[in-house]
Amino acid sequence: MPAAPRVYMLAMDDFNMHFEVPKVKMHSLREFLQHYLMIVLSILTALGLEQWIENAHHRHAAEYASTQIDSELDTMLRDIQAAIQTDENKLAPLVAMDKAINDDVQKGLPDAEINKHIRQLSGGFRLSINWPAFNTQAWDVAVANQSATWIDVERLHRYTAAYAAVRDAASWTTHNATVALDAPRMVDLQTRISLGKDVDPVEFLSVSQQMINSSKETIAYLMDASTPLKKALAKAEH
Template structure:
C-alpha cells in the first residue's frame, strides 16, 4: 500500500494538524478500499464455490435416485422369489418342482447392487483455494455433511458392500442355476436372504445420503419429495 500526500508549507500548528489529518485520512481510505476489495473477492469466490457445489450435488442426487430405483426393482424380484420358495416349502412341494420354477425365473436371481458415481471434485477445489472458508456457516455445514456422506458411499462400496454376503456360496448357486442344475431350496433361501439384506443396507445408506443432499439443495425439496 502506498499513499502520496501532497507537500504543503507548514507555517503553524494548524497547518501541521491539517497535514497530519490528510495523511491519516489517506491511510484509512486506502485500508478501507483494500478491505472492500478483499471482501468482494471473498464474496465472489464463495458464490462461485457454492454454485459448483450445487451443480455437482444435483448430479450426485440424480445418480443416487437412479441407483435407489434400480435396487428397488431388484429387491422386488428377490422378494417375489423368496415368497415363492417359502410358500412351496411350507406346502411340501418337491425340490425338483421348486427347481423347475427357479429355472424359469433364473434371470430374476443375480447380484445387482447399485451404488452411484459420486464425484467430489468441487469440494476438493474449494478446499484447495480456501474459498470454502468464505461460505456462510449455515450453508457450509449443509455442504460439509453432504460431501461427507458422498465420500462414505465410496468407502462403503470398497469395504462394506458385501460383508453380509457369502460370495462363494452365492456364486455357486448362481452358477448351478445358470447351468440348469438343481439347487437346495433352503440354501437358495439363505443366499437370497443375504442378497436382500445387502440390498436393504445399500438403499438405507443411499436414502440417508439423499436426504442430506436435499437439505443442502433447498430448491430440490419439492422435486425431491416427488422423486422418492
C-alpha cells in the same frame, strides 16, 4: 503569491497500498495539523478501499464456490435417486422368486419339484447393486482455495453435512455393501441352476436372502445419504 497546492499521491496494487507525501517545509502549527490530517485521511481512505475490495473478492469467491457445490450436489442426488430406482427394479424379481421358493419349502414339496420351480424362475436369481460415483471435486477445491470459509455459516454447515454423508456412503458402498454376501456360494448356485442341475432349496433360500439383504441395505443407505443433499439444495433454491 499564494502557495502552490500540495498533491498527495495514493496508489493501490494488488491490495498493497503506498502513498507519497510531498516534501514541504512547515511554517505553522496549523499548517502542520492540516498536513497531518491529510495524511491520516489518505491512510483511512486507502484502508477502507482495500477492505472493500477484499470483501468483494471474498463474496465473489464464495458465490462461485456455492454455485459449483450446488451443481455437484444436484448431480449426485440425481445419480443416487437413479441408482435407488435401478436397484429396486432389479430387486423385485429376486424377492418374488425367494417368496415363491420359500412357500414351496413351507408346503413341504419334494426337492425335485422345488427345483423345477427354481429353474422356471431362474431369470430372477440375479444380484444387481448400483451406486453412483460420489464426486467431491467442487467441495475439495473450495476447501483447498479457502473459499469455503467465506460461505455463509449456516449454508456451510449444510454443505458440510451433505459431504460428510457422501463420504460415509462412498466408504460403505466400497467396503460394506456386500460384506454379508457369500459371493462364491452365490456364483456356484447360479452356475448349477443355469446348467439345469438340482440345488438344495434351503441353501438356495439362504443365498437369496443374503442377496436381498445386501441390496435392501444398499438402497436404505443411499436413501439416508440423499437426505442431507436434499436439505442443502432445498435451501440453495430459496
